[in-house]
Amino acid sequence: MSKVRVRFAPSPTGPLHLGGVRTALYDYLFAKSQGGDFVLRIEDTDTARYVEGAEEYIMEALEWCGIIPDESPKHGGKFAPYRQSERREIYDKHLAELLKTDYAYIAFDTPEDLDEIRKEFEQNGEVFAYNYITRNRLKNSLTLSKEQVQKLIDEKVPYVVRFKMPVDRILNLEDIIRGKFSVNTNSLDDKVLVKNDGMPTYHFANIVDDHEMEISHVIRGEEWLPSLGLHYLLYEAMGWERPQFAHLSLILKPEGKGKLSKRDGDKFGFPVFPLNFKDPETGNISKGYREEGYLPDAFINMVALLGWSPANDREILTLEEMVNEFDLHKVHKAGARFSKEKAEWFNQQYLKSKSDDEVLSLxxxxxxxxxxxxxxxxxxxxxPLMKERATFAKDIYEDGKFFFEAPSHYEEKAVKKSWNENAVNLMTDLAEKLLDFNFENETLKQEIHDFAESHQVGMGKVMMPLRLCLVGELKGPDVPDIMQILGKEECAARIKNAVNNIP
Incomplete structure (x- = not known):
């Protein structure tokens, strides 16, 4: 395999998790940094867990993130089809070849059979596994004659195909991120490769597809690390060249131990999915970063640094800059802890960098x-007055609502701090005087200064109650900037309204 080809292969069993986005992103960054191809393959063989609309959600989410596949069910490609449910003939062909070897066998055990033997093991304080020890006492093609096996097949008795794990063999495995390690095959069980409905499991289908699609590197979550030995042996059994493997660490909870989950998002008030997702069965909506107001480039920048550090520990990088700097060998072995505050910081930085016209469009x-x-x-x-203070574009309105509507109430603490009889007298006079102020140029601040001086008070004695009148609390940009946007008539009306309504 001379050309770098990677694949992101999610199952359409629900919305795309933050960890899945990161896997897709690292796939994309690695492929593009090496001049290679990024493939999206939908692994939809688990029909029992299939969720309607999940595949479309995955594609829309990746598109919003700017992670555009070179090949996919939507974009096509020379290795189509890119849905596993449409590749059954390919799996059947390779399964027939595998069954000719000593690496696989047919098992007719029913769930009830397996439950019975599992109970026997539990009674003896042992844990049952379908492996080199137990397979020779179970109902499979290793213990039955060829005639018996064929008879059961002819009678359409359901069966699965299992991998025959070699006995007491040391496998020397290698991972780009985690290095070299060894596994004894006696610690591995005989995994099901093809289910009794004829559909392949992940273990068999992804090996076949990765070979057929000429995948050079498999980048996936660490939950698949225990399966690496099996996958090594499957490539050996088929006589195929193995890709290189890289297993990504977990994205961790903000607090405590364990993998980041939707429950953590609900608890701490942040999304764990890129887009809103409506459960087709319950109608419940899970929050997404897009709908919460995150910019896609800020979101992707944040995700990229959950487990990888660019040169000089830079934090703000465009997708193109990430491609230029990405190195799979520099992906961290340890889990990366998610931070809501850091996610918001990234969005704030990207919002500040947007031009005023770009923010206007938002x-x-x-x-x-x-x-x-x-x-x-x-x-x-x-x-420009509100952008520097905003985390999200929507904050410009939420924090600057006073630009669009007059205050309907006045913050109690602000009233106690800035409102008294002297303030009422000053504001009453100011409401009349400011109609003669010049609102069209930089002299407005000087006009207010002159007004304060004429009343023999400091600027603070005027500015604080004036801000309260205009905003309803003691926050916001410089008062003259607020006044110029509101206009003198609106300012006068707000001052009079405060004088008449603040107790």
């Missing part, structure tokens, strides 16, 4: 009628 692409109906000229004045 604001206009919303269901918020106040934003949609606001003139672009007004919004382009508000954006």
């Amino acid at each position: 604001l206009k692409n919303t269901e918020n009628s106040a934003l949609v109906n606001s003139g672009n000229e007004k919004l382009l004045k508000i954006i």
Whole structure:
């Protein structure tokens, strides 16, 4: 295999998890850094767990992230089809070849048979495994004659195909991230390769597909590391060249031990999926990063650094820069702990780097009628005042709502701090005077300064109650900037309303 070819092979059994996004991203970055191909293959042989709409969700999520496959069910390619459910004839062909070897056998044991022997083992304080010890006392083609096996097949008795694990053999395995290690085959059981419905399991189908699609590197989660010995032997059994393997560490919970889960997201208030996902059975909606207001480039940047560090520990990188710097050998062995605060920080950095016109497009692409109906000229004045403080584009409206509507109430702490009889007198006078102020140039601050001086008070004595009148609390950009956007008539009306309504 001279050309680098990698595949991301999710199962359509639900929404794409953050860990799945990272696997797809590392696949993509590695392929592109090596001038290779990135393949999306849908592994939909587990019909019992299939979730309607999950495949479309996966494709839409990758597209939103900017992780575009070179080959997929949608994009096609010379190794099509790219859904396992459409590749049955290919599996059947290779299964027939495998059954000619000493690496596989047919097993007719029913679930009830296996439960019975499992109980026997438990009564003796042992754990049952279908392996080199037990297979010779079970109902399979190793213990039955050829005639008996054929008779059962002719009678359409259900069966599975199992891998015949060699006895007491040391396998020397190698992983790009984790290095070299050894496994004794006696610790491995005889995995099912083909189920009794004729569909292959992950173990067999992915080996066949990776060979057929000329996959050079398999990058996947560490949960598949215990299966590496079996997969090595399957390649050996078929007489095929093995790809190189790299097993990614877990993305960890924000607190405590273990893998990041949806429950953690619900508990700490962050999504674990790239897009909203509506469960077709319950109708429940799981939150997604896109709908929560995250920018796709910020999201991908955050995901990339959950287990990999670029040169000089840079944190802000475009997808192109990631491709140029990505090195699979520098992916961390240890798990990466997810941080909601860090995720928000990435989005804040990317939002700040957007031009005002780009942020305007984000604001206009919303269901918020106040934003949609606001003139672009007004919004382009508000954006630079609020962008630096915002984590999400929606914060520009949420934190700057006073630009769009007058305060309906006044924060209690702010009132106690800035409102008294002197403030009422100052604001009453200011409401009349500011109609003569010049709102069109940089002199507005000087006008307010002169007003304060004429009343023999410091600027703070004017600015604090003035901000309260305009905003409803003591926050926001510089008061003169707020006033210029609101206009003198609106400012005067808000001051009068405060004077009349603040107790």
